[in-house]
Amino acid sequence: MPKAPKGKRNGTAHGSPYNHGGKGSAANHIFKMKTDIGQHVLKNPGVAQAIVDKADLKQSDIVLEVGPGTGNITVKILERAKKVIAVELDPRMASEVTKRVQGKPEAKRLEVLLGDVIKTELPYFDVCISNTPYQISSPLTFKLLTLSPSPRTCILTFQLEFAQRLFARPGSALYSRLSVNTQMWATVTHIMKIGRNNFRPPPAVESSVVRLVPKRPRPQISWEEWDGLLRVCFVRKNRTLRAGFLGTSTVMEMLEANYRTWCAQNNIAVEEGPAEVEVNTEVEMDAAIGSSPNEDAEEVGGEEEQEEEWDGIMDVDDPDIPSFFKDELDEKAKLLNVKSGSKRKRKGKVAELVREKVRKVLEDETELADRRARMCDEGDFLKLLWAFNKEGIHFS
Template identity: 30%
Template sequence: MTDATPDSAPMSGPMPTAFDPQALPPLREVIARFGLDARKALGQNFLLDLNLTGRIARSAGDMTGVTVVEIGPGPGGLTRALLATKAKQVIAIERDHRFIEALQDVIQAADGRLSIVEGDALEVDPIAIAPAPRAIVANLPYNVATPLLIGWLGRIEEFVSLTLMFQKEVADRLVAKPGSKAYGRLSVITQWRSDARVLFNLPAKAFTPPPKVESTIVHLTPRANPEPAEWKALEQVTAAAFGQRRKMLRQSLKSLGNAEALLAAAGIEPTARAEEVDVSGFAALARAYRGR
C-alpha cells in the first residue's frame, strides 16, 4: 500500500450511523416485488446470502472514513453489507434502471450514506465521483471484469484498495507466478502495479442463477515501489512475448525490432520463454524498448 497521506489514507471523523442489513426486507422479497430477473446480457448473478456479502465487505479491511465504490449493486446484498461497515459513504454504479427503484429502501435506511450513479461502469470514472480516500468493493460482472480492472490498475495509487470478485480462472491469472500455465500478460500488469492476493472462493450455488464457474474474491493494494516502466511499452512487450509463449523470446519479440539487442539490454537470455520472465524482467524489457 502507498504511504499514508491525507489524500490516500483512512481518516478519523464522526462514526457513521449504525446500519442493520437484516432490518430491511429480504432480498428475495425485493426481487419478487420488483420483478428483478437476472439478465445474462448484463452478466447478472445475484449473491443473496447476507453472511457471504458480509464476509466480502469485512475482507476489504478497515473502511473507516473511506468512500467505497460498488459496481452493479443489483438488489443490494453487498450494498447492505458495505453500509454495515464503518465506511464514510457508499457510491454504487448501476446501469440497469430496474434496480435503482428497488434500492430506494436501502437509500432511505442508509441515512445519507448511499448514493446511486446510473451509468456503465466502463464509462464512469470512480475517481471523479468518489472523494479520497476511496476503495472499490464489487462483485464484478464476468463480462467486463478484466477491462474494468485494467482501467483501475492504471491509477491504482488513487485507491486504498480494490476488493473484487472474478471468475476463478481469471483470479488465478492475476496472482500466477512465473513458470505456471496461468502466468501471462494479466499477471505481469497486475503484479507490476499492485500486491494481489486471493481471499476465498465462492461456489456457483451461492448465486441466483448459479453461473457455470466458481468465483474468487481478490484483494489488491497499490504496490509501494513499482518497477519503473511505461504502461504502453509494457503492454507491447508482454503482448509480443505471450502472443507466442511457446517460442523463445528471441523469436517472439522479433515484431518489436532487434530482439537480441532488446533482450541483451534487459539482461534476459534470448533462449528464455515468456512464462519464465518475472515482472522485473518485463519492466526491464519495457524500459529497453521505450529507450530505443
C-alpha cells in the same frame, strides 16, 4: 361455537420483494436477471458480511461498489463507511438499491451512478468492493490498476479461473499478461472461494474473492510502455522472444515507426535509403518459425493441451490484442511460401538499424532471445524494457 378460521401467518411476508423462499417463490422475484451481462446477485448474507469485513473499512472511507445489484452488500457497507458510490449498468437494479435505503439516514450517503463502469470517469474513492460481472473482469482490473491516486485496497469477486490468473506464477498454464501486470502494480491475495449456490441465479462456474493492494509508491515506469511490451510478448506466449520480435514483421514495423517518432522528438537524424545488405529469406523464415515444429511441444510438455483449454474458457488477452497483429498469420504464410534460398525484399536502413538494435537487446544485453514469455518473471520484463528504451526502442 365454531372457531373463526385463522388467517395465514405472515401473510404479508410473501409480498416482500426480498423474500424468495417457500412454495411459489419464482413468482415473487423482483424481475428476471440478465445473466448475459453477468447479473448474479449474491444472496448469502454471511458471505456478503465476510466480504465487507475483509475490506477493513474506516468510518471516513468512500467506497466504490461496482454492480450493487439489489443492494445486499451495499447496505452492509453503509453501516461502516462514510459514503458509497455505486456504479450500476441496469436501471432496474439502480432503482432497487435506491429503494433499499429510501427514507433512511443512509440514503444521503449513497450515490448511484448509472452506466458502464469501464466508460465512466470515476470520482475519488478509498476502497473498491465489487461482485464483478465476469464479462468486465479484465478491463475493470486494468482500470483499477491505472487509477491515480490509487485506492487503498480492492475486494473483488471474480470467476475462479480468472482469479487464479491474477496470482499465477511463471511456468504455470494460467500465467499471462494479466498475471504480470497485476503483480507488478499490486499485491494479490486470495481470500475465499464462493460456491455457485450462493448467487441468484447460480452461475455456471465457481467464484473467488481476491484482495488487490496497489503498491505504494507506484513503480516508476510508464504504464503504456510496460503494457505495450507485454502485449507483444504475450500474443504468442509459447514462442521464443526472438520469434515474437524478429520473426514478426508487424512488430518490427511498429517498432520502426516508434523509433522514427522517438528520433524526431529528440532531434536525432536518421539515415534513409535502402539497406546495403540483403538477408536470405531462410534466415527470416527461421526467425518467423522461431524453432523446429516440435520444439514448443517438447519444452511445454503436457501443459500445452491444458493451456489451450484454459484459453478457450477465458482468454483474457484476446480482446486487447493490438490491431497490427491481425495480419500476422498472413505475413508468416507469405514467408513460408517463398522458395528456399531466395532473397527477401530489401528494406530501408532504418528498418535494418531497428532490427539490429532488437537483436542486440535480445541476444547480447539481456540474453532472453530463447526464453518464452510464459517462463519470464517481472524482473526479466523490466530488464528487457530498460534495454529496449536505452536503444531508443519504445512501445507506447
